[in-house]
Amino acid sequence: MNTIDALPKAELRQQFNKTGLRFTPQREAVWRLFESDPAGFTIAQVTAVLAPQKIGQATVYRTIRALQDLGYLKWVHDRSGEHRFVASRPGHSHMLVCRLCSKAVECSDCDLSVLEKLIASQTGFAVEGHHLEFFGLCPECS
Amino acid sequence: MNTIDALPKAELRQQFNKTGLRFTPQREAVWRLFESDPAGFTIAQVTAVLAPQKIGQATVYRTIRALQDLGYLKWVHDRSGEHRFVASRPGHSHMLVCRLCSKAVECSDCDLSVLEKLIASQTGFAVEGHHLEFFGLCPECS
DNA sequence: ATCATTATTGATAAATGTTGTCAACTATGA
DNA sequence: TCATAGTTGACAACATTTATCAATAATGAT
Structure with a gap:
């Protein structure tokens, strides 16, 4: 229920090529790493893990x-307060981050439109978007 | 309606002293700077602005x-994607950040409990807290 | 108001973190 | 298979953040 399905290699290549980018072994290695752990990684962690494979930090x-x-x-x-990157699917979503295991799961169908309307009427602020992170305990850690 | 009321000097001093910290001219200068602009500042901006006053970056x-x-x-x-700091009042709140003037205003009474309950029932995630930023247009920029 | 205590300061250095450069290399579409 | 053009890794350059420390100054007690 938590880990996202593996992304087919062909689809990933297609996504890169679509924007003129190339699908290289290094890029695949980075993606596979993120796919392997729903808790995600900091940049430092990625460079550390991939260093033995001779993948430069640049x-x-x-x-x-x-x-x-x-x-x-x-x-x-x-x-x-540090940035950590987590594999996800394109499109807007919110993240639920577990306080214990750090696992992050997407929550894409949570509607904030009601709240945004409330804010508009209370403050006159025209809300165009948001960034929302939840933290707490995932089912396994509860 | 947007800028927060100036914080009395005595109250700020009290807040510092309460935790064993001291109220110094440098610390007051930093706070006054943040109080002066609801758009807030990055660390680099603060150091740049206060450098003439001989306030070290440390x-x-x-x-x-x-x-x-x-x-x-x-x-x-x-x-x-960069961090920017904004003056606020203690306690949990959300931030509304204007896309044009970068002004940030607090929105403290927006309740997410309904959404958190929804998440709990849908994902089994026990939500303990969240970080939420809205961006859009403030009344003046609309 | 004076004083002793102890946190704070600024300068500097050290440590991290991020981006730029470039020749050699390689994925891609023709 | 080939030419084109994006990519790589090593290194340098740059930026950001933290540590160190002697001199200074804010604080609470007197």
């Missing part, structure tokens, strides 16, 4: 940004 | 962290 930075732009990576915050 | 870092711990500073994200 490549890690570039790949993470590319995956972000494609919508396959979203960020959440540690309790320490 | 002091800026320390003071911002202290103000954060006291609850008087909250962070929001730029469109570029």
Whole structure:
């Protein structure tokens, strides 16, 4: 229920090529890493894990940004306030982050439109979008 | 309606002293800066603005962290994804950030409990808290 | 008001984190 | 198979954040 389904290699290649980017072994390795753990990783962790495979840190930075732009990576915050990246699917969604195991799951169908209307009427603010992270305990850690 | 009321000097001093911290001219200068602009500042901006007053960057870092711990500073994200700090009042609240003027206003009475219950029933996730930022257009920029 | 205590300051260095450069390499579409 | 053009990794350059420490100054007690 939590881990997202593995992304077919062909689909990932297609996503890269669509925007003129190339599908390289290094980029696939980075993506596979994120796919392997729903808790996600910080940039430092990714470079550390992939260093033995001789993947340079510049490549890690570039790949993470590319995956972000494609919508396959979203960020959440540690309790320490640090960025952590998590595999996801393109499109808007919210993240539920477990306080204990750090696992992050997407919550895409949670509607905030009611709240946005309330805000509009109370403050005159025309809400166009939002970033929302929940933290708490996942079913396994409860 | 947007800018928060100026914080009395005595109250700020009290807040610092309460936790064993001291109320110094440097710390007051940092706070006054944040109080002066509801759009907030990045750390780099604060150090740049206060450099002529001979306030070291280490002091800026320390003071911002202290103000954060006291609850008087909250962070929001730029469109570029960067941290920006904004003056606020202690306690939980959400931030409304204007896309044009970057002004940030607090929205403390927006209830997410309904949404949290919905999430709990749908995912089994026990929500304990959240971080929520809205972006859009403030009344003046609409 | 004075004083001793002890947190704070600024300068500097050290440590991290991020981006730029470029020749060699390789994925891609023709 | 081939030419094109994006990609790689090593390294340098740059930016950001933290640690150190002697001198200074805010605080509570007197």
